[in-house]
Amino acid sequence: MTDVTCFTADCKKSKLFWGLLALGGLVMLSTLSAYFYIEHHGHIVTGMNNQIVWGLPHVFAVFLIVAASGVLNVASIGSVFGKKIYKTRSPLSGLLALTILAGGLAVLVLDLGRSDRIIVAMTHYNFKSIFALNMIFYIGFFAIVGVYLLTLMDRKLKPWSHPVGFLAFLWRLALTTATGSVFGFLVARAGYNSALYAPMFIIYSFAYGLACFLVVQTAMYKWSNIQIDENILGRIKNLLAVFVAASLYFTAVLHLTNMYFAKQWDFERFILVEGDTYPMIFWLGQVIIGGIVPLLMIFSPGAAKSPARILLASLLVIVGGHAQMYVTIVGVQAFPLAIFPGYAETSSFFDGVVHPYSPSTLEVMLALGGMATTFLLTTVAVRILKFLPIDRLDQKH
């Protein structure tokens, strides 16, 4: 942590810290008030309904969950593949993996119809459900990454960091496979129902996670007045480019496969050309802003010397990631379910029509709670860990 954590008491930046905490706290306050309001009145006050059952909160939550497993990659490259410049970043990477996952899960839980039954969710498991498996993966992820952080920070446990890091790496692959499968296993919907979702989500997670890492790292360097080494930035930015390009590749393969299947044509026409705002969000948001523009920026001359440009590219990848999640989650639901393929359907339950969705302010407030959670946890953790001298850790173990 030594190279990135100095924005605290020693650095005389307490004011900044408390300012940040207040900012995050305010967002969190709005999230909690939205939560209690929805909890009291029911989901009738949101834009979600019986057609669009998952909305904006899920877009933000799934993005964070995917990014959380991806952000651990920095540590994995250090511990598993032994790259030194990544090794020094392992602790921050592990910490972010925990805080981002916590943020994502917080939103998912707050949006449940019966969030008061979270204990039920943790004690009743239907092992055939990929959702239930996900919960086990999440809990395991917290445990394994937690232990991994310990091995990184305690000198006596240091030898264990390699095997535990390897386990964490395998675990995160499994976790993202399961996250992708949440969609891939939905046989009914034209837009899902593809095994490609598992590897595609892993690639997405690489890109989103690294982008998140770069943003946090840049911010912390800025606050601590540390200059990043050009070589290091150059290598990390190239890695980000590989991940973003691979994401575009998987997206292309998914749609090309669908375009080859006649029964998927209507859906592809919907999501890529005609369907409401979704083609715009897909092409402009996911492909151009989240893919092509960051690639151009990363490979533009002198990018390695410009942390600002890399920061912007990372931010664009994050924006594009949210666009991708919006198209994947809301766009696919908006497409009418073909109950009788080959027939036009009409009913009182909105069969056969494109389902509109306009999120209410409450959903936005709820959705932002994930980022606020991550932000608060990270800020506090970074400050507190700085206070933990190594010798005290030694006494404990």
Next chain:
Amino acid sequence: MARFAYWLKLAALLGVAVTFAAIPLRQATADAKLPGLENRKGDKCVEDVDIIRRNHPDLLKHHRIETLRHGIRTTKYSLKGCVECHASAKTGSVASAKDDFCVTCHAYAGVQLDCWDCHASKPKTKPVQATEQQASPTMNPVQTGGANQ
């Protein structure tokens, strides 16, 4: 110094949180009197009162699983049975006013219950009308179909 300030603020935060958490508890205990059991029909419950007092959550939970998951429709421990006997004469309900059967005790014990989010807290209303509507199907000789087969 900053560290001390930090802990101070943390403690303040925790204090506020605890205060908030305690409010509902205090409300529950402040105006609680010993639970009265006036609302009842007859003079005997399905089990001894001691058993019911101690074990009614388990009995109800067991029964709900039997009924919902296994389709066993015995009525001895059914929640509907509780409601039928214990609905208050005033409100017609077991849980809509402070003095209603379930609420008095649960407020006294400080145990929140969410049965009535889904279950009717009143016995079947307007029995006359209900009979009219439901009598016709059962009496209807024209009715075919395989349910009886």
Next chain:
Amino acid sequence: MTTSHKPDRRDFLKTGAVVAGAAIAPGILFYGIAQGRAPEEGASSLVRWGMLIDTSKCANGCSACVNACNHENGLSGKTGPQDSQWIRKLNIKHLQTGIEHNLPMLCQHCANPPCVDVCPTGASMKRADGIVLVDRHICIGCRYCMMACPYKARSFVHEPLSDQNPDVPRGKGCVEACTFCVQRVDRDEQPACVEACNADGHQAMLFGDLRNPESAIAKAMKAYASVEVRGDLGLNTGVRYQGI
């Protein structure tokens, strides 16, 4: 019901069923006279409840089944995007020939229900006799089952409810769907929709035990061609349609 009804006499055979007479709910009366299974017996896998819908008899514009369902199960009958609909009239028109069919769409009570597969807590469940239900006691309201259902058969309760039918508990924050009127089936009655359809003289819906070769539904399914909706998914639905 207003006569002294002692708790220890909730054994209905003992209480004055005759005195209570017409005032007592007919369902309760049924325990005494029904030939079907005893209350303590439980649902059996020797039975599989199913429904055969003859689309040629289903009248355009008729919503008797929908109204009966709403009344029996205490639904508001409103049809906004956030309102529950357990059964709906679906009009389908063939894209090439233009031929139209009317049919009621409801939970298909699959033998391999996707909603049960995906439910994280096991709240979505299938009873031994094939009826697919939601155990609201452990439903956390995640709506994954609604994502998984190919028939859009499920609804999420978006607002607090009160004055439910005591036989049909339902409430805010949980997912719900057609139960085949399990409270009626368990006392040897037909689902409300089927009864209403018959009462209106359409006879478009036939309910019964698919496993019993002597039942009217089993005989009809042997005699006429019927289809499963989205049969390509291999879900083995309990509701079948003829005439499409």
